[in-house]
Amino acid sequence: MSTDLDASAADAGAPASDPGWGDAYRDAPPDSPLACVVAYKGFGTHATPVNAARFTAMVAELHERKWRQSRKRTEEKDREDGQILLVRTVLKQRGWTMVAEYRYRSDKEDGVITANAFNDGCIKKNGSLTDLAD
Secondary structure, three states: OHHHHHHHHHHHOOOOOOOOOOHHHHOOOOOOHHHHEEEEEEEOOOOOOOOHHHHHHHHHHHHHOOOEEOOOOEEEEOOOOOOEEEEEEEEEEOOEEEEEEEEEEOOOOEEEEEEEEEEHHHHHHHOOOHHHHO
């Protein structure tokens, strides 16, 4: 799964995942719910900005890798200026469910893309987040 996330981000021109972001998941004991997750978090920079369009491109790259949208995409905008503040979608593929999200960070005038992929069988076994695995 990390290959899908990393390659989709790269092909969409999104930043590489923050190296420390997935450590808790990678280092989790095998019987822990954390072991069920593969995580990506890419922070925008001046060299590699992140916005809703970049997020949409990354989701399109995930679609090319056979990820399919399983819930309606949601979007929140600023009421005054129309700035997209949040975009979220849920994707599924081969026994995995992914929650992908873009958030605008007003303090940085940039955004962050987060994608967490959950192994559905592992999630059901551990009894957590069962509404995503259905």
